[in-house]
Amino acid sequence: MPATDLSLLVKAAELAGDIACRYTGPEAKRWDKPGGAGPVTEADLAVNAMLEDMLPKARPGYGWLSEETEDSEARLSCERVFIIDPIDGTRSFAEGSRTWAHSFAVAEQGEVTAAVIYLPQRELMYTAAKGRGAACNGTPIHVSTDTELASAEVLAAKPNLQAHHWLNGTPPEFIRSYRPSLAYRLAKVADGRFGAMLTLRPSWEWDIAAGDLLIREAGGAITDRTASLLRFNNPHPRLNGVVAGNSTLHQALMARLDPDSPGIAGH
Structure with missing residues (x-):
């Protein structure tokens, strides 16, 4: 670079x-x-x-x-x-x-x-x-040090909590918050204000690219909804959802997500 x-x-x-x-x-x-x-x-x-x-x-x-x-x-x-x-x-x-x-x-x-x-x-x-x-x-800035998902603040729109996205049909417990800009959500996880964020819909690269580096350089973890690392400049520039947070909360969310559930239309 x-x-x-x-x-x-x-x-x-x-x-x-x-x-x-x-x-x-x-x-x-x-x-x-x-x-x-x-x-x-x-x-x-x-x-x-x-x-x-x-x-x-x-x-x-x-x-x-x-x-x-x-x-x-x-x-x-x-x-x-x-x-x-x-x-x-x-x-x-x-x-x-x-x-x-x-x-x-x-x-x-x-x-x-x-x-x-x-x-x-x-x-x-x-x-x-x-x-x-x-x-x-x-x-x-650095990601949050929260370790308990149940008490963590997670940025997510309501459609992400639909039962079919989660193993056993039960979303994990956490404090849900929301911000309308995906980029801002990622930034607020990077600066530690929120423990994690997720969006399970297909997401355009331009919404995610800058936040991807912010999260990683702030000590966090970020992947798509199947735990695959994010890669950019794809022929079809869309990613398979995004899950980001400190490593503990990221792992906790990934352990509960059903990787085979369909995407959603909402944020």
Whole structure:
């Protein structure tokens, strides 16, 4: 990983925040994507346009994968690729909430090596680089030290607790919480505020890539719902769910999940 990849992503996130915050979420023009793929606003598109101009110019050999850019097979032949979610939590943005994030990553041969999750309206800049740890606003962060799943706070939407996802049909006991942005959920596990998170639906790489490195560099464990390590820049850029936390809570959740249960549509 070029040493400057992280600083490049930080600069891009700061510029993205400046652009997005010019819009008032509820007043921003909004469209629904085809096929029930969710909403997009003019702020998402403005941020994406800036990033698609800035980042490839800075790294001409890198591939490009973004939620708001039509995908191209060209990225598959690139050793390194940008994985970009211009605004993660678009529904929250459109509703006027502050809980949305910019989520940017660089992956090299399938492994994320630099990552930023930035919440400009909460003044939270999460950063990570391979082998250099994870931080929030420059202060090192670490996953929770909780060891008891029953008393741990776990970020998960209600559909994840449906009985058919769990062995013996009984979800484990834990304190359930929720945040609308997948990137933010991963960041809050990385900084130890929550013990773990899970989403059992197929998940786009751009929602997960930056958080994957944050979790790992903060001392945590992160896999898909079958306990397979996450790899990025796949031909179809979707992952088979995500389970993340400190190693103890991750193992406890994985021991209870039914790996053969079908995915879900909700978060």
